[in-house]
Amino acid sequence: MSINCEEPALTGSYSVVGSFPKSFGYEVDEADMEESSTPADKPRILLMGLRRSGKSSIQKVVFHKMSPNETLFLESTNKIYKDDISSSSFVNFQIWDFPGQVDFFDPTFDSEMIFKGTGALIFVIDAQDDYVEALGRLHLTVSRAYKVNPDINFEVFIHKVDGLSDDHKIETQRDIHQRANDDLADANLERVHLSFYLTSIYDHSIFEAFSKVVQKLIPQLPTLENLLNIFISHSGIEKAFLFDVVSKIYIATDSSPVDMQSYELCCDMIDVVIDVSCIYGLMEGGSGCAYDKESLAIIKLNNTTVLYLKEVTKFLALVCILREESFERKGLIEYNFHCFRKAIHEVLEIGTSAEGAVWRPVSSSSNGLSGLKFAPLNGNAV
Numbered sequence: 143m144s145i146n147c148e149e150p151a152l153t154g155s156y157s158v159v160g161s162f163p164k165s166f167g168y169e170v171d172e173a174d175m176e177e178s179s180t181p182a183d184k185p186r187i188l189l190m191g192l193r194r195s196g197k198s199s200i201q202k203v204v205f206h207k208m209s210p211n212e213t214l215f216l217e218s219t220n221k222i223y224k225d226d227i228s229s230s231s232f233v234n235f236q237i238w239d240f241p242g243q244v245d246f247f248d249p250t251f252d253s254e255m256i257f258k259g260t261g262a263l264i265f266v267i268d269a270q271d272d273y274v275e276a277l278g279r280l281h282l283t284v285s286r287a288y289k290v291n292p293d294i295n296f297e298v299f300i301h302k303v304d305g306l307s308d309d310h311k312i313e314t315q316r317d318i319h320q321r322a323n324d325d326l327a328d329a330n331l332e333r334v335h336l337s338f339y340l341t342s343i344y345d346h347s348i349f350e351a352f353s354k355v356v357q358k359l360i361p362q363l364p365t366l367e368n369l370l371n372i373f374i375s376h377s378g379i380e381k382a383f384l385f386d387v388v389s390k391i392y393i394a395t396d397s398s399p400v401d402m403q404s405y406e407l408c409c410d411m412i413d414v415v416i417d418v419s420c421i422y423g424l425m426e427g428g429s430g431c432a433y434d435k436e437s438l439a440i441i442k443l444n445n446t447t448v449l450y451l452k453e454v455t456k457f458l459a460l461v462c463i464l465r466e467e468s469f470e471r472k473g474l475i476e477y478n479f480h481c482f483r484k485a486i487h488e489v490l491e492i493g494t495s496a497e498g499a500v501w502r503p504v505s506s507s508s509n510g511l512s513g514l515k516f517a518p519l520n521g522n523a524v
């Protein structure tokens with residue numbers, strides 16, 4: 143394992159793009175206007191919802207390593223914050239955190255500019271509060287956004303479910319789902335699709351939900367899944383995740399079902415590796431980074447399970463779960479990993495751009511599988 147100490151990638155730049163003067167009008171300065179109307183390859187994720195529903199907490203916990211308890215001290219957002227996390231994460235998005243009191247009818251609220259370049263709109267509903275007002279706001283937000291950009295993915299986070307019993311969670315989800323869709327049907331907007339997630343910052347559910355939101359925005363997802371399927375079936379591996387190391391969002395996994403326990407185990411492994419790397423990896427002078435090309439970790443659990451983590455790109459790690467007996471074929475796994483890594487670099491076109499960019503869709507003729515030869519468990523190479 144490469145053990146260097148500095149946590150370079152755990153923060154992103156944070157800048158204000160809009161502000162609310164006393165009238166609650168919306169000011170967006172010219173430079174920001176320019177930026178926000180540009181590249182289609184940097185889609186935007188919007189975080190919206192009523193005041194105190196938990197928007198800033200979600201963003202801070204997932205992308206800035208804030209501990210959930212610290213969010214108790216977050217001040218109310220009264221400006222639109224644009225969080226550009228592309229320097230630290232594979233997730234090459236801007237995340238815009240809106241204040242709770244967005245007024246869509248304010249003439250200075252430029253819905254064209256805001257919704258046009260948006261990939262996903264996450265609407266956060268506080269499940270511990272009365273959600274009637276939130277549902278009204280959800281409907282208004284979705285209908286406004288859909289009018290401007292029908293391609294937006296609408297994602298509803300039924301949030302703070304840590305305070306609810308299992309039965310109450312299911313009942314709340316059913317009720318919100320029903321009412322939100324009834325409202326859309328009443329407005330002749332049945333074609334708008336809403337996805338619902340039960341989330342909390344106090345467990346892994348928020349990371350799991352964000353993973354699903356982000357996956358929908360990755361054009362190369364089917365190819366990544368295909369590669370993971372080939373890799374695990376040729377290497378005797380039970381489950382594999384491709385993780386964004388900083389956020390612990392998994393950007394792809396093989397096609398076997400994801401169980402929460404495996405996902406949590408893999409998240410914990412990333413934390414352990416980065417922590418150990420930070421504590422014991424100091425180079426002379428304290429330079430270096432906690433995660434680099436040499437990053438590799440193997441953890442054997444007492445139930446004959448092995449966890450295997452290896453660097454794939456600057457931001458991505460492969461984390462696998464396998465049985466001890468499969469790990470006896472370590473050479474085979476390493477060889478196949480080498481093929482897998484090479485293919486991922488091709489698919490994401492890493493090395494062909496200055497940033498190692500990841501979001502450009504690749505042409506069908508270069509799907510990363512050309513000339514790829516994984517070594518099989520038995521039989522001929524494919």
Ligand SMILES: Nc1nc2c(ncn2[C@@H]2O[C@H](COP(=O)(O)OP(=O)(O)OP(=O)(O)O)[C@@H](O)[C@H]2O)c(=O)[nH]1
Nearest residue numbers: 194195196197198199213214218219242302342343
């Ligand atoms: N129990 C629980 N509390 C949460 C959760 N997420 C956020 N909170 C709390 O909810 C409160 C409000 O969180 P914020 O993130 O400031 O909410 P916001 O939506 O950004 O609020 P505005 O900036 O006013 O729009 C804070 O005290 C958080 O600690 C959660 O998953 N569970």
